[in-house]
Amino acid sequence: xxxxxxxxxxxxxxxxxxxxxxxxxxxxxxxxxxxxxxxxxxxxxxxxxxxxxxxxxxxxxxxxx
Numbered sequence: 386x387x388x389x390x391x392x393x394x395x396x397x398x399x400x401x402x403x404x405x406x407x408x409x410x411x412x413x414x415x416x417x418x419x420x421x422x423x424x425x426x427x428x429x430x431x432x433x434x435x436x437x438x439x440x441x442x443x444x445x446x447x448x449x450x
Contacts, residue, residue, distance in 0.1 A: 388430040391442035398427035 390398075402424035409417010426432045435441065 386429070386431045388443055389435045389441040390426070390430050390432055391444055394442040395427040395430065398423040402427065 402420040402422070405420030405423070406417045407420075409415070409420065
């Protein structure tokens with residue numbers, strides 16, 4: 386698995402995941418478990434939904450001549 390998420394993308398996913406989990410706890414709903422998905426992808430650094438579209442938010446270093 387090649388990483389396809391940059392640091393800003395990962396940070397946003399961590400925040401969104403924690404907010405969803407907190408809302409699930411606050412409203413005592415199982416829907417809060419959905420927050421685990423953005424957390425998991427953020428910690429792995431790879432999003433399978435990006436593959437079909439060829440998206441990558443990772444910064445790539447271009448070789449200098």
